[in-house]
Amino acid sequence: MSLALRERFGSCVRGWVPTRFISPPVSFWPPSLCSSCCRTFCVGTVDWPIGSRKNRRSNLSTEVSELQKEKLIHMFGLLDIDGNGVIEYDDFRMVVDVMCDERGWSRGHRRRLGLVRANKRLWNMMAGKLDADGDGEITLAEWLTFHFNAFCVDPDIEGIDRNLSYALNVTAKFFCDMLDSDGDGQVTEKDYVLFGEAYQISEADSREAFHLFDTNNDGILQVNEVEDLIKEFYLSEDEQALGNVFFGVFDFVD
Ligand SMILES: [Ca+2]
Ligand SMILES: [Ca+2]
Ligand SMILES: [Ca+2]
Ligand SMILES: [Ca+2]
Numbered sequence: 001m002s003l004a005l006r007e008r009f010g011s012c013v014r015g016w017v018p019t020r021f022i023s024p025p026v027s028f029w030p031p032s033l034c035s036s037c038c039r040t041f042c043v044g045t046v047d048w049p050i051g052s053r054k055n056r057r058s059n060l061s062t063e064v065s066e067l068q069k070e071k072l073i074h075m076f077g078l079l080d081i082d083g084n085g086v087i088e089y090d091d092f093r094m095v096v097d098v099m100c101d102e103r104g105w106s107r108g109h110r111r112r113l114g115l116v117r118a119n120k121r122l123w124n125m126m127a128g129k130l131d132a133d134g135d136g137e138i139t140l141a142e143w144l145t146f147h148f149n150a151f152c153v154d155p156d157i158e159g160i161d162r163n164l165s166y167a168l169n170v171t172a173k174f175f176c177d178m179l180d181s182d183g184d185g186q187v188t189e190k191d192y193v194l195f196g197e198a199y200q201i202s203e204a205d206s207r208e209a210f211h212l213f214d215t216n217n218d219g220i221l222q223v224n225e226v227e228d229l230i231k232e233f234y235l236s237e238d239e240q241a242l243g244n245v246f247f248g249v250f251d252f253v254d
Contacts, residue, residue: 064151065237067244069144074250075233076143078199086137089123092174098198099178115177122174129163147234160235172230176223187221189214201248209245 081091105112150164179187196206232243
């Protein structure tokens with residue numbers, strides 16, 4: 001990438017860059033990836049985990065599906081709430097603040113303090129597992145490398161990668177703590193819409209998704225149903241899986 005192009009597209013503002021500007025070329029790069037993600041690759045520090053790899057303990061070749069790649073990139077953009085191209089502690093803190101303020105919870109409110117603790121737990125997990133160079137920020141490369149390595153463990157032989165399993169449990173617990181406003185183990189449509197707003201997901205999309213998730217139509221999701229949807233988002237290779245749209249609708253590559 002030329003310096004002029006880097007100056008133009010590498011400043012990590014929210015915006016879109018054509019695939020041809022990305023260097024080095026990445027075979028599956030979605031055409032809609034934002035320039036903040038582009039920067040990660042333009043600085044030339046990426047050990048890019050492309051395509052299939054041999055399973056670490058068997059000769060089976062496992063591959064990360066296009067759908068999983070798209071979901072991981074979508075999730076990275078969603079979690080990087082301030083759009084500076086990296087996930088950091090403050091990204092989660094800002095969402096916690098927005099949701100607590102919306103609910104009218106003061107700084108000392110019991111539920112708010114609980115969410116702050118859950119946020120710290122989540123960040124400690126992420127710093128330990130995903131922030132490979134320990135600089136306090138998770139780049140897209142670190143994010144993808146962690147997940148790609150985890151997905152290359154064959155679950156039929158070894159079960160879900162232990163690091164991923166731990167990360168998923170902590171992440172799902174954090175999101176459930178944020179969603180279940182009164183801690184009664186149930187998530188309402190209002191909870192889910194507020195959660196969506198904090199992550200810039202439209203109210204219409206959130207309501208539509210909630211009605212899909214609420215299969216028995218009682219206006220409530222149990223926390224264990226929510227955890228299953230979150231795990232399905234991360235793990236499922238089925239394009240029809242409901243969990244795929246738990247964090248908003250995005251374009252799949254056919
Ligand atoms: Ca960020
Ligand atoms: Ca890092
Ligand atoms: Ca509740
Ligand atoms: Ca229900």
